Protein backbone atom coordinates (compact mmCIF):
# COMPACT_ATOMS: atom_id res chain seq x y z
CA UNK A 144 0.00 0.00 0.00
CA UNK A 145 1.31 3.45 -0.93
CA UNK A 146 1.55 5.76 2.07
CA UNK A 147 0.21 8.94 0.50
CA UNK A 148 -0.56 10.81 3.78
CA UNK A 149 3.07 10.30 4.90
CA UNK A 150 4.33 11.67 1.59
CA UNK A 151 1.99 14.68 1.80
CA UNK A 152 3.18 15.38 5.37
CA UNK A 153 6.81 15.30 4.20
CA UNK A 154 5.98 17.72 1.37
CA UNK A 155 4.43 20.17 3.82
CA UNK A 156 7.40 19.95 6.16
CA UNK A 157 9.97 20.46 3.40
CA UNK A 158 8.08 23.38 1.85
CA UNK A 159 7.70 25.03 5.27
CA UNK A 160 11.34 24.68 6.29
CA UNK A 161 13.58 24.60 3.21
CA UNK A 162 14.33 26.75 0.21
CA UNK A 163 12.71 24.78 -2.59
CA UNK A 164 12.00 27.69 -4.92
CA UNK A 165 13.66 28.00 -8.29
CA UNK A 166 17.00 29.83 -7.87
CA UNK A 167 17.81 30.87 -11.41
CA UNK A 168 14.57 30.53 -13.30
CA UNK A 169 11.86 33.17 -12.78
CA UNK A 170 8.18 33.36 -13.74
CA UNK A 171 9.06 35.86 -16.52
CA UNK A 172 6.57 38.46 -15.26
CA UNK A 173 9.51 40.80 -14.50
CA UNK A 174 9.82 41.18 -18.29
CA UNK A 175 6.46 42.99 -18.35
CA UNK A 176 5.47 46.42 -17.08
CA UNK A 177 2.11 48.10 -16.59
CA UNK A 178 1.11 50.83 -19.03
CA UNK A 179 0.82 53.56 -16.44
CA UNK A 180 -1.83 56.29 -16.58
CA UNK A 181 -1.38 59.24 -14.22
CA UNK A 182 -4.71 60.77 -15.29
CA UNK A 183 -7.04 57.84 -14.63
CA UNK A 184 -10.31 59.86 -14.15
CA UNK A 185 -11.60 57.07 -11.90
CA UNK A 186 -12.82 56.96 -8.31
CA UNK A 187 -10.80 54.23 -6.55
CA UNK A 188 -13.95 53.20 -4.67
CA UNK A 189 -15.79 52.49 -7.95
CA UNK A 190 -13.20 49.93 -9.12
CA UNK A 191 -14.72 46.45 -9.30
CA UNK A 192 -12.30 43.51 -9.06
CA UNK A 193 -14.95 40.85 -8.41
CA UNK A 194 -14.95 37.80 -10.67
CA UNK A 195 -17.42 35.05 -11.53
CA UNK A 196 -16.06 31.49 -11.18
CA UNK A 197 -18.13 28.32 -11.60
CA UNK A 198 -21.34 30.12 -10.67
CA UNK A 199 -19.90 31.89 -7.58
CA UNK A 200 -18.99 35.53 -7.21
CA UNK A 201 -15.43 35.95 -5.94
CA UNK A 202 -14.37 39.21 -4.27
CA UNK A 203 -11.31 39.08 -6.54
CA UNK A 204 -9.86 36.41 -8.87
CA UNK A 205 -7.80 34.47 -6.31
CA UNK A 206 -7.44 30.70 -5.94
CA UNK A 207 -5.84 28.96 -2.97
CA UNK A 208 -4.25 26.24 -5.05
CA UNK A 209 -4.24 22.46 -4.48
CA UNK A 210 -2.13 21.40 -1.52
CA UNK A 211 -3.60 19.60 1.43
CA UNK A 212 -5.54 16.59 2.59
CA UNK A 213 -5.03 13.23 4.20
CA UNK A 214 -1.81 13.92 6.09
CA UNK A 215 -1.56 14.59 9.83
CA UNK A 216 -1.94 18.37 9.47
CA UNK A 217 -4.24 17.96 6.48
CA UNK A 218 -7.55 18.34 8.22
CA UNK A 219 -6.34 21.31 10.24
CA UNK A 220 -5.01 23.04 7.10
CA UNK A 221 -8.17 22.24 5.18
CA UNK A 222 -10.19 23.85 7.96
CA UNK A 223 -7.96 26.93 8.06
CA UNK A 224 -7.80 27.41 4.29
CA UNK A 225 -11.50 26.79 3.62
CA UNK A 226 -12.48 29.25 6.39
CA UNK A 227 -10.19 31.89 4.88
CA UNK A 228 -11.59 31.14 1.40
CA UNK A 229 -15.16 31.57 2.63
CA UNK A 230 -14.40 34.76 4.61
CA UNK A 231 -12.44 36.35 1.77
CA UNK A 232 -14.84 35.08 -0.96
CA UNK A 233 -12.08 33.41 -2.96
CA UNK A 234 -11.79 29.94 -4.54
CA UNK A 235 -10.22 26.96 -2.78
CA UNK A 236 -8.67 23.84 -4.33
CA UNK A 237 -8.10 20.78 -2.18
CA UNK A 238 -4.98 18.63 -2.52
CA UNK A 239 -5.09 15.25 -4.23
CA UNK A 240 -7.99 12.99 -3.20
CA UNK A 241 -5.70 9.99 -3.59
CA UNK A 242 -5.70 9.38 0.19
CA UNK A 243 -9.55 9.12 0.02
CA UNK A 244 -9.31 6.55 -2.76
CA UNK A 245 -6.81 4.51 -0.75
CA UNK A 246 -8.65 4.84 2.56
CA UNK A 247 -12.24 6.10 2.76
CA UNK A 248 -11.74 7.19 6.39
CA UNK A 249 -9.80 10.22 5.16
CA UNK A 250 -12.79 11.55 3.15
CA UNK A 251 -14.09 13.47 6.15
CA UNK A 252 -10.89 15.56 6.38
CA UNK A 253 -11.81 16.87 2.90
CA UNK A 254 -15.61 16.95 3.23
CA UNK A 255 -15.30 19.23 6.27
CA UNK A 256 -14.38 22.07 3.89
CA UNK A 257 -17.87 22.27 2.36
CA UNK A 258 -19.39 22.71 5.81
CA UNK A 259 -16.91 25.45 6.62
CA UNK A 260 -17.08 27.09 3.19
CA UNK A 261 -20.65 26.81 1.91
CA UNK A 262 -20.45 30.03 -0.13
CA UNK A 263 -17.30 29.56 -2.16
CA UNK A 264 -16.14 27.24 -4.96
CA UNK A 265 -14.21 24.17 -3.81
CA UNK A 266 -12.21 22.08 -6.27
CA UNK A 267 -11.17 18.44 -5.95
CA UNK A 268 -7.82 17.19 -7.24
CA UNK A 269 -6.36 13.98 -8.60
CA UNK A 270 -3.18 12.99 -10.47
CA UNK A 271 -3.57 11.91 -14.09
CA UNK A 272 -1.49 8.77 -13.46
CA UNK A 273 -3.94 7.66 -10.75
CA UNK A 274 -6.75 7.56 -13.34
CA UNK A 275 -5.19 4.29 -14.54
CA UNK A 276 -5.89 2.72 -11.13
CA UNK A 277 -9.25 4.16 -10.09
CA UNK A 278 -12.41 3.86 -12.24
CA UNK A 279 -14.41 6.99 -13.05
CA UNK A 280 -17.38 5.84 -10.94
CA UNK A 281 -15.29 5.53 -7.75
CA UNK A 282 -13.73 8.94 -8.34
CA UNK A 283 -17.16 10.49 -8.90
CA UNK A 284 -18.52 8.97 -5.68
CA UNK A 285 -15.68 10.42 -3.61
CA UNK A 286 -16.09 13.84 -5.28
CA UNK A 287 -19.82 13.76 -4.55
CA UNK A 288 -19.15 12.97 -0.89
CA UNK A 289 -16.72 15.87 -0.60
CA UNK A 290 -19.14 18.04 -2.58
CA UNK A 291 -16.83 19.89 -4.96
CA UNK A 292 -17.64 22.27 -7.83
CA UNK A 293 -14.88 21.15 -10.17
CA UNK A 294 -11.98 18.70 -10.45
CA UNK A 295 -8.32 19.60 -11.02
CA UNK A 296 -6.38 16.85 -12.75
CA UNK A 297 -2.66 17.33 -12.31
CA UNK A 298 -0.18 16.27 -14.97
CA UNK A 299 3.09 15.63 -13.15
CA UNK A 300 5.18 12.93 -14.85
CA UNK A 301 8.46 14.59 -13.84
CA UNK A 302 7.43 14.78 -10.18
CA UNK A 303 6.22 11.17 -10.17
CA UNK A 304 9.47 9.76 -11.61
CA UNK A 305 11.56 11.76 -9.16
CA UNK A 306 9.56 10.36 -6.23
CA UNK A 307 10.92 7.14 -4.76
CA UNK A 308 7.34 5.75 -4.59
CA UNK A 309 5.87 7.68 -7.56
CA UNK A 310 3.67 6.21 -10.33
CA UNK A 311 5.81 5.60 -13.38
CA UNK A 312 3.25 4.40 -15.90
CA UNK A 313 1.62 7.13 -17.98
CA UNK A 314 0.57 4.97 -20.89
CA UNK A 315 -3.17 5.36 -21.52
CA UNK A 316 -3.57 8.45 -19.32
CA UNK A 317 -4.91 10.71 -22.12
CA UNK A 318 -7.79 8.33 -22.84
CA UNK A 319 -8.63 8.15 -19.12
CA UNK A 320 -8.80 11.96 -18.91
CA UNK A 321 -11.20 11.96 -21.88
CA UNK A 322 -13.39 9.29 -20.27
CA UNK A 323 -13.51 11.12 -16.95
CA UNK A 324 -14.27 14.48 -18.59
CA UNK A 325 -17.24 12.88 -20.39
CA UNK A 326 -18.41 11.03 -17.28
CA UNK A 327 -18.35 13.86 -14.71
CA UNK A 328 -20.90 16.63 -14.69
CA UNK A 329 -18.54 19.15 -13.09
CA UNK A 330 -15.86 21.14 -14.94
CA UNK A 331 -12.34 19.71 -15.23
CA UNK A 332 -9.32 21.93 -14.71
CA UNK A 333 -6.06 20.56 -16.08
CA UNK A 334 -3.03 21.68 -14.11
CA UNK A 335 0.68 21.12 -13.76
CA UNK A 336 2.49 21.28 -10.43
CA UNK A 337 5.15 23.90 -11.17
CA UNK A 338 6.93 22.66 -14.30
CA UNK A 339 4.40 24.39 -16.61
CA UNK A 340 1.70 23.08 -18.97
CA UNK A 341 2.98 22.91 -22.56
CA UNK A 342 0.78 24.63 -25.18
CA UNK A 343 0.45 21.40 -27.16
CA UNK A 344 -1.03 19.60 -24.11
CA UNK A 345 -3.56 22.41 -23.69
CA UNK A 346 -4.57 22.16 -27.34
CA UNK A 347 -4.88 18.35 -27.22
CA UNK A 348 -7.01 18.35 -24.06
CA UNK A 349 -9.16 21.25 -25.27
CA UNK A 350 -10.37 18.91 -28.02
CA UNK A 351 -12.05 16.80 -25.25
CA UNK A 352 -14.20 19.80 -24.31
CA UNK A 353 -11.99 20.81 -21.35
CA UNK A 354 -12.13 24.57 -20.88
CA UNK A 355 -9.98 25.32 -17.84
CA UNK A 356 -6.18 25.15 -17.68
CA UNK A 357 -3.98 26.09 -14.72
CA UNK A 358 -0.55 26.55 -16.26
CA UNK A 359 1.35 26.09 -12.96
CA UNK A 360 4.63 27.15 -14.47
CA UNK A 361 8.20 27.47 -13.28
CA UNK A 362 9.36 30.32 -11.07
CA UNK A 363 7.88 29.33 -7.69
CA UNK A 364 8.02 25.93 -5.98
CA UNK A 365 10.44 23.56 -7.71
CA UNK A 366 9.12 20.04 -7.16
CA UNK A 367 12.44 18.58 -8.28
CA UNK A 368 13.99 20.33 -5.27
CA UNK A 369 11.23 19.09 -2.97
CA UNK A 370 11.69 15.48 -4.11
CA UNK A 371 15.49 15.83 -3.84
CA UNK A 372 15.01 16.49 -0.12
CA UNK A 373 12.86 13.37 0.29
CA UNK A 374 15.26 11.03 -1.47
CA UNK A 375 17.84 9.09 0.58
CA UNK A 376 19.44 7.42 -2.39
CA UNK A 377 22.50 9.38 -3.61
CA UNK A 378 21.91 8.68 -7.32
CA UNK A 379 18.25 9.67 -7.08
CA UNK A 380 19.17 12.84 -5.18
CA UNK A 381 21.66 13.79 -7.90
CA UNK A 382 19.10 13.01 -10.63
CA UNK A 383 16.53 15.26 -8.92
CA UNK A 384 19.18 18.02 -8.80
CA UNK A 385 19.54 17.78 -12.58
CA UNK A 386 15.91 18.98 -12.87
CA UNK A 387 16.01 21.62 -10.10
CA UNK A 388 15.61 24.46 -12.61
CA UNK A 389 13.49 22.59 -15.18
CA UNK A 390 10.22 24.00 -16.45
CA UNK A 391 8.35 26.52 -18.60
CA UNK A 392 8.07 29.94 -16.91
CA UNK A 393 4.50 30.91 -15.99
CA UNK A 394 4.41 34.20 -17.97
CA UNK A 395 5.82 32.50 -21.05
CA UNK A 396 2.95 29.99 -21.14
CA UNK A 397 0.18 32.50 -20.37
CA UNK A 398 1.42 34.95 -23.03
CA UNK A 399 1.11 32.19 -25.65
CA UNK A 400 -1.93 30.30 -24.34
CA UNK A 401 -3.97 33.50 -24.25
CA UNK A 402 -4.23 33.21 -28.04
CA UNK A 403 -6.05 29.84 -27.80
CA UNK A 404 -9.76 30.48 -28.23
CA UNK A 405 -12.55 29.33 -25.88
CA UNK A 406 -10.42 28.36 -22.89
CA UNK A 407 -9.93 29.93 -19.46
CA UNK A 408 -6.49 30.20 -17.92
CA UNK A 409 -5.44 30.09 -14.30
CA UNK A 410 -2.00 31.58 -13.66
CA UNK A 411 -0.04 29.73 -11.01
CA UNK A 412 3.56 28.85 -10.29
CA UNK A 413 5.53 31.58 -8.52
CA UNK A 414 2.67 34.06 -8.07
CA UNK A 415 4.52 35.20 -4.98
CA UNK A 416 3.70 38.91 -4.84
CA UNK A 417 0.69 41.13 -5.37
CA UNK A 418 2.27 42.77 -8.38
CA UNK A 419 3.03 39.41 -10.05
CA UNK A 420 -0.56 38.37 -9.38
CA UNK A 421 -1.86 41.62 -10.92
CA UNK A 422 0.37 41.18 -13.99
CA UNK A 423 -0.93 37.62 -14.48
CA UNK A 424 -4.52 38.89 -14.46
CA UNK A 425 -3.58 41.77 -16.77
CA UNK A 426 -2.02 39.24 -19.15
CA UNK A 427 -5.44 37.61 -19.42
CA UNK A 428 -5.64 34.92 -16.72
CA UNK A 429 -9.14 34.47 -15.26
CA UNK A 430 -7.71 33.59 -11.84
CA UNK A 431 -4.33 33.63 -10.12
CA UNK A 432 -3.48 30.55 -8.02
CA UNK A 433 -1.08 30.50 -5.09
CA UNK A 434 0.35 27.52 -3.17
CA UNK A 435 3.84 27.31 -1.58
CA UNK A 436 4.06 30.86 -0.24
CA UNK A 437 0.77 30.38 1.66
CA UNK A 438 2.23 27.42 3.54
CA UNK A 439 5.40 29.38 4.27
CA UNK A 440 3.34 32.33 5.57
CA UNK A 441 1.26 29.99 7.73
CA UNK A 442 4.39 28.44 9.17
CA UNK A 443 5.89 31.85 9.93
CA UNK A 444 2.89 33.93 11.05
CA UNK A 445 -0.04 31.52 11.41
CA UNK A 446 -3.52 32.19 10.03
CA UNK A 447 -2.98 35.97 9.98
CA UNK A 448 0.07 35.46 7.75
CA UNK A 449 -2.15 33.91 5.06
CA UNK A 450 -4.95 36.44 5.58
CA UNK A 451 -2.56 39.38 5.29
CA UNK A 452 -0.97 38.00 2.12
CA UNK A 453 -4.39 37.64 0.48
CA UNK A 454 -5.35 41.20 1.51
CA UNK A 455 -2.08 42.51 0.05
CA UNK A 456 -2.76 40.76 -3.30
CA UNK A 457 -6.30 42.14 -3.37
CA UNK A 458 -5.33 45.75 -2.66
CA UNK A 459 -2.39 45.60 -5.08
CA UNK A 460 -4.68 44.39 -7.87
CA UNK A 461 -7.16 47.19 -7.22
CA UNK A 462 -4.37 49.79 -7.26
CA UNK A 463 -3.09 48.35 -10.55
CA UNK A 464 -6.52 48.97 -12.09
CA UNK A 465 -6.43 52.58 -10.86
CA UNK A 466 -2.97 53.33 -12.19
CA UNK A 467 -3.82 51.84 -15.57
CA UNK A 468 -7.11 53.75 -15.72
CA UNK A 469 -9.47 50.74 -15.65
CA UNK A 470 -12.61 50.24 -13.59
CA UNK A 471 -13.30 46.60 -14.45
CA UNK A 472 -11.19 43.46 -14.82
CA UNK A 473 -12.45 42.79 -18.35
CA UNK A 474 -11.09 46.17 -19.46
CA UNK A 475 -7.85 45.63 -17.50
CA UNK A 476 -7.11 42.27 -19.13
CA UNK A 477 -5.11 42.18 -22.37
CA UNK A 478 -4.72 45.99 -22.54
CA UNK A 479 -2.51 47.16 -19.69
CA UNK A 480 0.79 45.28 -19.94
CA UNK A 481 3.75 45.79 -22.20
CA UNK A 482 6.83 43.64 -22.68
CA UNK A 483 9.97 45.54 -21.71
CA UNK A 484 12.66 42.88 -22.10
Ligand SMILES: Cc1cc2nc3c(=O)[nH]c(=O)nc-3n(C[C@H](O)[C@H](O)[C@H](O)COP(=O)(O)O)c2cc1C
Nearest residue numbers: 209210238239297336337359363364412413434435
Ligand atom coordinates in the same frame (compact mmCIF):
# COMPACT_ATOMS: atom_id res chain seq x y z
C1 LIG B 1 2.47 21.60 0.13
C2 LIG B 1 2.02 21.48 -1.30
C3 LIG B 1 1.27 20.39 -1.70
C4 LIG B 1 0.82 20.28 -3.02
N1 LIG B 1 0.01 19.25 -3.36
C5 LIG B 1 -0.57 19.25 -4.59
C6 LIG B 1 -1.57 18.30 -4.92
O1 LIG B 1 -1.98 17.47 -4.10
N2 LIG B 1 -2.09 18.32 -6.18
C7 LIG B 1 -1.69 19.27 -7.11
O2 LIG B 1 -2.20 19.30 -8.23
N3 LIG B 1 -0.74 20.17 -6.81
C8 LIG B 1 -0.19 20.19 -5.60
N4 LIG B 1 0.74 21.15 -5.28
C9 LIG B 1 1.23 22.04 -6.36
C10 LIG B 1 0.57 23.42 -6.35
O3 LIG B 1 -0.83 23.32 -6.51
C11 LIG B 1 1.17 24.34 -7.44
O4 LIG B 1 0.79 23.85 -8.71
C12 LIG B 1 2.69 24.43 -7.38
O5 LIG B 1 3.18 24.35 -6.06
C13 LIG B 1 3.20 25.73 -8.01
O6 LIG B 1 2.68 26.87 -7.35
P1 LIG B 1 3.52 27.73 -6.26
O7 LIG B 1 4.76 28.22 -6.97
O8 LIG B 1 2.58 28.84 -5.86
O9 LIG B 1 3.84 26.83 -5.11
C14 LIG B 1 1.19 21.28 -3.98
C15 LIG B 1 1.94 22.38 -3.56
C16 LIG B 1 2.36 22.51 -2.25
C17 LIG B 1 3.15 23.72 -1.88
